[in-house]
Amino acid sequence: MKMIDVAKIANVSVATVSRVISQPDRVSKETRQKVLEVIKELNYQPHMIARQFRTKETKTILVVVPDITKAFFSEVLRGIEHTALKNGYQVILGDTENDIEREREYINLLLKKQVDGMVLLTARIDKESLEEISNQFPMVLACEYMNGLNIPTVSIDNISSARKLTEHLIQLGHTKIAHITGPINVILSRDRLRGYQQAMLKYDLILDPAFIQEGDFSYESGYNQMLKLLALETIPTAVFVFNDEMAVGAIAAVKDSGLNVPKDIAVVGFDNVKMSSVYEPRITTIDQPKYKIGKKAMDLLLKLMSGEGLQKKKFVLKDQLIIRESCGAKASVQELEKV
Known part of the structure; x- marks a missing residue:
């Protein structure tokens, strides 16, 4: 029997059950009584x-x-x-x-x-x-x-780094830029989508809903969502993919369709995991300071x-734009400004 079981049956949060046990004075009499009854009924022993x-x-x-x-x-x-x-x-x-x-x-x-x-x-x-x-x-x-x-x-700052990555594609001359997102219920996916949208709007480029496809973090979803983009009547010339693993899948889909990266379609990823530097073509990406x-x-x-005590609770670390062959530009490293 676990504390979470007590919380579910009593219809309260796990934290409330914890307070009933450790700091009962902080819980209302009614809620405390309800939780204690469930604890007794289940014979819960923390x-x-x-x-x-x-x-x-x-x-x-x-x-x-x-x-x-x-x-x-x-x-x-x-x-x-x-x-x-x-x-x-x-x-x-x-x-x-x-x-x-x-x-x-x-x-x-x-x-x-x-x-x-x-x-x-x-x-x-x-x-x-x-x-x-x-x-x-x-x-x-x-x-x-x-x-x-x-x-x-x-x-x-996922918004600013996604915006920077999209602006890099725009500066290379791309106007038809698609985005393969992560699951939209995850805040990182929404922030990177927002950064992409901000860059497109900044340069007065069309935000085509068909150019935004939702993935699930995996290689397979990168592959499948790229196939959807390639099936459109007008296909993008560049694609910003949520992470590097999905970007590898997206590049594989382009290759399997008889096209070339970056000659026909530029592809960029995010995170700078090891595979992004060894896959062919090597992937342009955002390096997070993971360690x-x-x-x-x-x-x-x-x-x-x-x-x-902590006087400051929010820490935003500096990241880097790593430019490699997959975007069609000369390889380099560009440091993003610290937020």
Whole structure:
């Protein structure tokens, strides 16, 4: 039996159940009674209740990722682990496979005090629950983010970098530019779409709805969505793809259709994972400072766990535009301005 089960039956948040156990005075009498009745009915026994938080340490950190198979996260995890080990902490990994219920279950480990703190590389549960939990336990959000969320966050500015990448294509002379997005329910997908739209509008270029196709982060979706673009009566001359893995799929679809990248269609990606520098043609992309994101997130978590307050909670790191052959321009590195 888990705390999340109590929360579901009592129709309250996991954070509320935690407060009933550790800080009952902060919960209304009616809600407290309802939760206690469910706890009694289920015979729920928490492993380590929240009031033990400051006196017991596990020396363990939990890092929650949305999909461990994605190459992007390996360098972020390395930055987290190197910093954790240097400070005497072990790191355990939780892979949600983009399942919101599994994300809740991993957060439950923090509530039961089986880990000392948590770095989330994904945030799909509701903002209210995250903030309630972060008020009691050390938590840092990295890579992904939520608007208005009062939790320490480390990321890049996805809107400005997507805008910069699209403007690069425009400056190369392209006017028919398409965008293959990630899942639109993910904030990173919406931000990169917004950056693409801002660049197109800035240069008075037509935003054709057919030129925007939604993918799912995978090679296969990059391939399939590019085929849809190639089936249009008027095909784009350039495509900005949400990430490098999808960009590889998109380039494969162009090749299989008898066309050439970048001669017939320019393709750019995002993230600068290893494959982008070895695939042919090598892929123009945005380099996220993955190791630095992980290191910064862990540094912030260490401060929270030591009881140190943070005067600043939002950290936007610098990224780079990496120009390679897939866009048809001469290879170079352009640094984006720090936000």
